[in-house]
Amino acid sequence: MSDHNKPYILIVEDEAPLVTLLRYNLEKQGFRVEDTGDGGEALTRITEAPPDLLLLDWMLPTMSGIELCRQLRRRPATRQLPIIMLTARAEEQDAVRGLDTGADDYITKPFSTEALIARIRALLRRSGSVPQKLKLNFHDISLDPASHRVIRNGRALHLGPTEFRLLEFFLRHPKRVFSREDVLNAVWGRDIHVEPRTVDVHIRRLRKAINGPGEIDIVRTVRAAGYALDLDEIA
Amino acid sequence: MSDHNKPYILIVEDEAPLVTLLRYNLEKQGFRVEDTGDGGEALTRITEAPPDLLLLDWMLPTMSGIELCRQLRRRPATRQLPIIMLTARAEEQDAVRGLDTGADDYITKPFSTEALIARIRALLRRSGSVPQKLKLNFHDISLDPASHRVIRNGRALHLGPTEFRLLEFFLRHPKRVFSREDVLNAVWGRDIHVEPRTVDVHIRRLRKAINGPGEIDIVRTVRAAGYALDLDEIA
DNA sequence: GCGTTCCGTGACAATGCTGTGACGGTAGCG
DNA sequence: CGCTACCGTCACAGCATTGTCACGGAACGC
Numbered sequence: 001m002s003d004h005n006k007p008y009i010l011i012v013e014d015e016a017p018l019v020t021l022l023r024y025n026l027e028k029q030g031f032r033v034e035d036t037g038d039g040g041e042a043l044t045r046i047t048e049a050p051p052d053l054l055l056l057d058w059m060l061p062t063m064s065g066i067e068l069c070r071q072l073r074r075r076p077a078t079r080q081l082p083i084i085m086l087t088a089r090a091e092e093q094d095a096v097r098g099l100d101t102g103a104d105d106y107i108t109k110p111f112s113t114e115a116l117i118a119r120i121r122a123l124l125r126r127s128g129s130v131p132q133k134l135k136l137n138f139h140d141i142s143l144d145p146a147s148h149r150v151i152r153n154g155r156a157l158h159l160g161p162t163e164f165r166l167l168e169f170f171l172r173h174p175k176r177v178f179s180r181e182d183v184l185n186a187v188w189g190r191d192i193h194v195e196p197r198t199v200d201v202h203i204r205r206l207r208k209a210i211n212g213p214g215e216i217d218i219v220r221t222v223r224a225a226g227y228a229l230d231l232d233e234i235a
Numbered sequence: 236m237s238d239h240n241k242p243y244i245l246i247v248e249d250e251a252p253l254v255t256l257l258r259y260n261l262e263k264q265g266f267r268v269e270d271t272g273d274g275g276e277a278l279t280r281i282t283e284a285p286p287d288l289l290l291l292d293w294m295l296p297t298m299s300g301i302e303l304c305r306q307l308r309r310r311p312a313t314r315q316l317p318i319i320m321l322t323a324r325a326e327e328q329d330a331v332r333g334l335d336t337g338a339d340d341y342i343t344k345p346f347s348t349e350a351l352i353a354r355i356r357a358l359l360r361r362s363g364s365v366p367q368k369l370k371l372n373f374h375d376i377s378l379d380p381a382s383h384r385v386i387r388n389g390r391a392l393h394l395g396p397t398e399f400r401l402l403e404f405f406l407r408h409p410k411r412v413f414s415r416e417d418v419l420n421a422v423w424g425r426d427i428h429v430e431p432r433t434v435d436v437h438i439r440r441l442r443k444a445i446n447g448p449g450e451i452d453i454v455r456t457v458r459a460a461g462y463a464l465d466l467d468e469i470a
Numbered sequence: 471g472c473g474t475t476c477c478g479t480g481a482c483a484a485t486g487c488t489g490t491g492a493c494g495g496t497a498g499c500g
Numbered sequence: 501c502g503c504t505a506c507c508g509t510c511a512c513a514g515c516a517t518t519g520t521c522a523c524g525g526a527a528c529g530c
Contacts, residue, residue: 080361082361097353099353099354099356099357100353100356100357102357102360103357104357104358104361105340105354105357118334118335119334119340121334121335122334122335122338122339122340123339126315126317126339126361160505160506160507161506161507162506162507175381175382176381176382177381177382177383194508194509195508195509195510197488197508197509197510198507198508198509200487200488200489200490201489201490201507201508201509202507202508203489204488204489204490205506221488221489222383223395223396223486223487223488223516223517224396224486224487224517225383225396228382228383230382395516395517395518396487396517396518397517397518398517429519429520430519430520430521432477432519432520432521433518433519433520435477435478435479436478436479436518436519436520437518437519438478439477439478439479440517440518442478456477456478458475458476458477458526458527458528459475459476459528
């Protein structure tokens with residue numbers, strides 16, 4: 001079979017021997033592995049094809065691991081990307097800062113392959129192990145994150161970038177109510193300053209875009225609470 | 236704000252000094268902390284009020300941490316519950332097995348509080364830091380905090396925001412009588428100034444909203460005391 | 471039975487919340 | 501540069517919700 005079914009791990013690390021070792025062990029475990037020693041290159045490759053998990057070295061030539069991490073967390077597309085930091089024992093203080101910057105876990109060199117693989121498994125399982133690739137469906141709507149396409153009742157919908165991310169977010173958590181602040185954090189970003197009422201406007205634009213004539217509105221308003229992707233009637 | 240907004244961490248650990256230390260540091264970080272040294276009791280408490288994150292010691296008197304972990308992973312309600320294992324340095328092999336059993340992370344004793352807190356933050360962020368909200372049931376009524384929906388006998392009920400919070404509060408403490416002041420503190424807020432009699436009006440609105448024709452009233456009035464959610468079957 | 475206390479009920483004015491259209495600003499693109 | 505698409509903010513209207521009150525009836529103690 002091709003490698004496309006396997007979880008895809010990107011290693012960002014410049015010590016060649018370590019990379020060889022990691023690649024050998026991870027591929028033996030059934031992962032698809034790519035690597036790069038350059039932070040900037042990593043950013044590009046992640047942008048064009050986001051991995052399922054990132055192994056990130058703290059010490060890097062062009063861009064520090066922590067900086068790369070920060071950049072990834074700033075983008076909505078990679079905000080959920082599982083990241084494990086590789087750090088030398090002496091840099092433990094930095095690793096702590098790394099976690100706060102947005103890494104999900106860290107491991108200190110030297111480490112046992114066994115421990116690393118266990119952590120990778122735990123992290124992949126938690127993130128659903130195939131984060132970005134599955135189509136999202138609800139009622140008669142289908143959104144394909146890969147091809148960036150939305151379809152309702154066979155006809156393609158035209159959504160703006162924000163509307164797309166908004167719908168994607170709600171599709172990932174159907175039937176759950178989110179406050180405007182929740183939506184802002186998830187769709188716009190954590191440190192962005194935007195009026196909460198802005199969500200209303202985009203909800204309206206989303207509604208206008210997805211609700212054709214005669215079709216029911218699947219965006220439910222919950223007064224004094226927020227919005228949810230749900231049918232108003234009971235299923 | 237009350238503790239209900241803070242992330243709730245349950246510590247399962249039988250070394251009292253360690254618990255004291257953890258509690259002190261975690262509460263300082265703004266977490267709500269509970270603890271128990273008994274695995275069985277932990278299971279009960281998690282069942283009735285699932286925490287946002289679990290700190291779990293490997294060595295426990297009645298039930299080993301790994302067994303508790305396994306049990307939690309078997310139940311749908313706690314399958315996603317973030318778990319961090321506490322383990323002694325010498326037990327690292329076990330910790331690896333722990334991760335495969337379903338723990339999300341582990342940390343070896345002795346550890347720095349700093350590192351632990353960083354991991355807690357990372358894990359909470361990953362899990363959406365959304366508290367596990369379970370459906371609340373009583374008699375033939377079901378309230379789902381996540382979807383903000385109330386159902387009785389299969390039909391959806393329309394409640395205003397205050398009525399919803401009121402019902403949610405009573406559902407969390409069934410069969411218990413609360414004075415109007417209690418209700419005001421819990422549902423309206425501690426520093427809000429509202430006439431106690433206002434509760435009466437909302438109780439009436441709640442009754443009107445949830446009691447369909449031919450259905451019994453599950454809101455019981457206790458004269459000179461307050462209200463309770465209970466079946467009023469007194470001869 | 472009778473007075474007193476307490477609660478249910480309907481009405482109402484004030485407030486709060488959301489839908490909607492419009493507007494100016496900006497980034498991308500030919 | 502002009503054009504287009506998109507974004508964030510605002511003002512306003514319409515409606516839902518809220519807190520309070522007055523009235524009357526029910527429950528209670530004696």
